[in-house]
Amino acid sequence: MRLAGYSAKEEKFDMQSITERLEQIGIVPVIALDDASDAVSLAGALWRGGLTSAEITFRTSAAEDAIREMCSAYPDMLVGAGTVLTAEQVDRAVEAGAQFIVSPGLNPKTVEYCQKKGVPIYPGTGCASDVELAVELGLDVVKFFPAEQAGGIGMIKALSAPYRGIRFLPTGGIDADNMNTYLNSESVIAVGGSWMVQKDLIKAKAFDRIEELAREAVMKMLGFELGHIGINCADATEAVAGAAQMSALFGFEQRNGDMSVFAGSGLEFMKQSGRGQSGHIAVKTCSVLRAKYVLERGGCAFSEQNAEYINGKLTAVYLEQEIAGFAVQLVQK
Numbered sequence: 001m002r003l004a005g006y007s008a009k010e011e012k013f014d015m016q017s018i019t020e021r022l023e024q025i026g027i028v029p030v031i032a033l034d035d036a037s038d039a040v041s042l043a044g045a046l047w048r049g050g051l052t053s054a055e056i057t058f059r060t061s062a063a064e065d066a067i068r069e070m071c072s073a074y075p076d077m078l079v080g081a082g083t084v085l086t087a088e089q090v091d092r093a094v095e096a097g098a099q100f101i102v103s104p105g106l107n108p109k110t111v112e113y114c115q116k117k118g119v120p121i122y123p124g125t126g127c128a129s130d131v132e133l134a135v136e137l138g139l140d141v142v143k144f145f146p147a148e149q150a151g152g153i154g155m156i157k158a159l160s161a162p163y164r165g166i167r168f169l170p171t172g173g174i175d176a177d178n179m180n181t182y183l184n185s186e187s188v189i190a191v192g193g194s195w196m197v198q199k200d201l202i203k204a205k206a207f208d209r210i211e212e213l214a215r216e217a218v219m220k221m222l223g224f225e226l227g228h229i230g231i232n233c234a235d236a237t238e239a240v241a242g243a244a245q246m247s248a249l250f251g252f253e254q255r256n257g258d259m260s261v262f263a264g265s266g267l268e269f270m271k272q273s274g275r276g277q278s279g280h281i282a283v284k285t286c287s288v289l290r291a292k293y294v295l296e297r298g299g300c301a302f303s304e305q306n307a308e309y310i311n312g313k314l315t316a317v318y319l320e321q322e323i324a325g326f327a328v329q330l331v332q333k
Helices: 015-025 036-049 063-073 087-096 108-117 128-136 152-160 179-183 199-203 207-222 236-250 288-297
Strands: 027-031 053-057 078-082 100-102 141-144 167-170 191-193 225-232 254-256 260-263 267-270 279-285 302-310 313-323 326-332
Touching (some): 015 027, 015 078, 027 207, 036 053, 063 078, 063 087, 078 087, 087 108, 128 141, 152 167, 152 179, 207 288, 236 267, 279 288, 288 302, 288 326
Parallel strands (some): 027 053, 053 078, 141 167, 225 267
Antiparallel strands (some): 254 260, 260 267
16 A cells, blocks of 8 residues: 555655645545544545545544554555644644644644644635744645635635745635636645545445545546547658648648647647657646556556656656557646
């Protein structure tokens, strides 16, 4: 159950690495458990569904034991404690195995206590004054709560303008239908939500359904769709001729570039052989970073040699393996 890109030697409470892993995962299920005996089955459902993080809220008396059970059974799952209000709860959560703390509001005493202990904390903010205080405390990532009620992505964009160094973990009112509105923002590292772990599903022990909802959430977050197919040609003459034929037959617009000729947006005729025996298939995704993480967990390997970055953000990368003679490239939408 080893996370892709994660080393067991990694510092448990390294704020940067925790934040980076949350950004890779993208969705943090927010869980209120009444019975700690459900923790392992629930963690397994989320893990198999592709969600490798969880926030167990201290709204119930079972929280501490649930964290302990989940961390013991799934040691590579990124488990945090939510709705943490006091230093005493911080200690209990950390002792149980929590790797990060989330609070609904910004209590300077709780933040400073976590900082003193070296425990990552994402305190809740909902307005400019909260963010101002977070900056004063040296934080660069905060929870935004309750997200929808506090103004949604519009409010996050407004706050990001004067506070450019701050990024957000929005929670509250987020579901499968609106999560990508948040995740598509550079100011958002991940979203928290409970639609796949609702109490009635847990009470009914509908873990297969929870797994299904988790998988659906991951696929919707990634938003895979076919970008284009690149066809290797012997030379520029063959590429131009192939594109011209498709354009003549189907009315596709022809665009001539230095390396290839496009017929419409879906067919690219390469002027010389590129990656892949026959060519390449470009698959668009909402996040190349998250798609790479998910596919690596499934056993895929990637070639970093031709990876593309814009402002430090991964925007394109090829899989090592070919499919039916075609190289496969993930590209940012």
